[in-house]
Amino acid sequence: MTDTLNNDTAGAGVNDAGYATFTAGGFTFRRDEYFATIEWPTGSHQLAIDSFLRSMQRDVAWGFFYGIVNFDEVFGTMNHYGNVDMFAGRFNEAYRKAEVDYSENFDHDVLIECFKAILSDWTNEGYDPFAAPMETGSAFGPSKGTNDAAVTRRRVVADRMVGVPGDEQIRSDETGFPINRGFEDVPQDEPIVRAEAGYEDEVCSFNLFAYLSRSDVTWNPSVVSACKESLYCPTTEEYILPVIHGNDRVEWFVQLSDEIQWDVEDRDTGAKRARVVMKAGDVAAMPADIRHQGYSPKRSMLLVWENGSPRIPEMIAKGEATVHPVDF
Amino acid sequence: MNQYTTVFGSLSDFEKGRVDIVDDDPKYYAFSNVYDVASRSGPYEKVAVAKNLEYVLEAIRAEGTSEWRATPHDEFALVMDGTVIVELLDPAEQLIDPDASGSIGLDAQPSGTRMGRVIAGRGHMAMLPAGRVYRFVADEPAVILLQTIEGPDTVYKWADICQTV
Structure with missing residues (x-):
């Protein structure tokens, strides 16, 4: 090597x-x-x-x-x-x-x-x-032509939250994001927002589920809100996660709709460790010493929660990053 | 064309998944369910369902009117079930150190300027802006998933909410 x-x-x-x-x-x-x-x-x-x-x-x-x-x-x-x-x-x-x-x-x-x-x-x-x-x-x-428009899509990264003035904007038919065939039954109502004069940039809300129902990609987390380094990275999933993601840090999933099943293996050897079945409302961590691949038979909504702290790569390099999410 | 049915959860209708262990400890997955947690919580109890260093996600049962809370940084409330009114106030004086982490509860409504309100239903996410004050109102039990940083009243009860065997 x-x-x-x-x-x-x-x-x-x-x-x-x-x-x-x-x-x-x-x-x-x-x-x-x-x-x-x-x-x-x-x-x-x-x-x-x-x-x-x-x-x-x-x-x-x-x-x-x-x-x-x-x-x-x-x-x-x-x-x-x-x-x-x-x-x-x-x-x-x-x-x-x-x-x-x-x-x-x-x-x-x-x-x-x-x-x-x-x-x-x-x-x-x-x-x-x-x-x-x-x-x-x-x-x-x-070889037949190219599809650079698809493979160079811009990744959504909100500074504060989608829908905040000046930040990433909500999706609509008019902006080229029709409702996906798997989410035609997802309500599209927006929250009622009543901002007093001068506070329009701070009194903000949007329909995350409707936003996700209009996603045109699968297995591609994008940032919709940021609490300092805490990043909400929801994504819509269908078929199989194309990669087997090997963790170097703890990662959290919140299943927002439908169901995904995860194969979990040892990161270094590939030995099977668990199968995680996640349904709407379920929360699960992926430990830092595993690799995982998800299966979503119907298009589903998954909230991937990441910690983007720049301290973490150094903690990983020093062996200081925790392997398991919590001790109890 | 196939007609699909999207399955969401609610306080009254949720089905938990599970961790099927092959060769591991289920505790390593800290597996829980926000509806299950909220169904067993008191009003506005802030129960951590996920933690990454100082950051947490809290499952909150919204029921009635909450206390007023001051937050030093942006928080985000995702309504997972029901309807929640978010009331926002610009306080007349600084109520929390802007370098602090996590929101704090206040004993009474502070003086200040009304900023406005949001009426949020299932799937709606509301920003709780840094340096401001907020409270929740829910006529019927609802569920909030709060993106925040651990604070003095974050509740940890992993053994009670997570799959252990």
Whole structure:
């Protein structure tokens, strides 16, 4: 295993299917009509291209997120907040025992530009990696156009709260956010707000459930309110969380509607630890030493609650971050 | 076209999920349900259902009229069931250290200027702005999920609200 800072990324050549091949350090990325193939000095791996693009989309949109983004049981990235490990087999016990796991460290900005280039070149016209499978076209086949408007969506990040004047605004038909087919029965009434003159910027409220019913993406938390570093990051979920998220800190979920089931595994070995069934109103923590993947059979509303404190990466590095949410 | 039914919870109708353990301790998931917690809470008892360092999410049973509270930072009240009126006041004098964490209850309504009110139903989120004073009114039992920082009257009773086996 290597542990070098390697800023050598490049896209080169076009294959018979019309797709460019990319390299990042010792990793090479190729795609054909059905698969993404990843090669590194000690091995190679294939993922179905639709699954690969959905994972890549989240890794790019979330800036490598908190902790580990496993595309599957072999390939992924680990965020060190400023630099990033890209690995193969690092969190797979069999690969590690066989000593064929591989990892390289990259500057954050360098690797994300490489990933953005892959996402742009490999996403065909009509395919939206953020969308539920039943709401988008096919990822398969030879290269055909692009869908940069979808893969470069702006992530919503409210400073105080959605709906506050000057902050992120509520969604509507007029702003291009129709009600999703899975939420047509969600009431769209807005709260009654009576602000005295001069207090219009502070007396604020909005319908979060209606806002979420108009989300055009899945498995993509965005910030709707911020209590200092405490961030409400709700999202709408359908089908399978494209990545297996490996935690480096405790994360909390509040199920706002419907049901999601979570597979929870040991972060380092993949050994099964639990299955968490969450229904409307349920609250659950994900410990800092697990990885998890969610399944949502119907489009559902999930409140992901994150602590964005800049103290946490240092606490993680020093081993001071708690593994379990609370002691009792 | 398939017709979908969205399932929300309420005080009178909720179904808890669960943690099915394979090889772990259920306490590590601190699994609870805001409706279950509120159904067993007193009016405006601030029960923590999630905690991350100093930050908490509190499940609050809104019933009747709450005390007036001063908050040094923005808080956010998400109504999970019922209807809640939020009344806001701009106090005539500073009532809480702006560097403090968590809101505090006041003994009486402070003098100040009325800012306005919000009538919020299920799914509505209201901002409780920094440096201001607020109170809740609910004619019927309702449920609030409050995004805040732990304060002197945050109630911790994990063993009572979380799945332990």
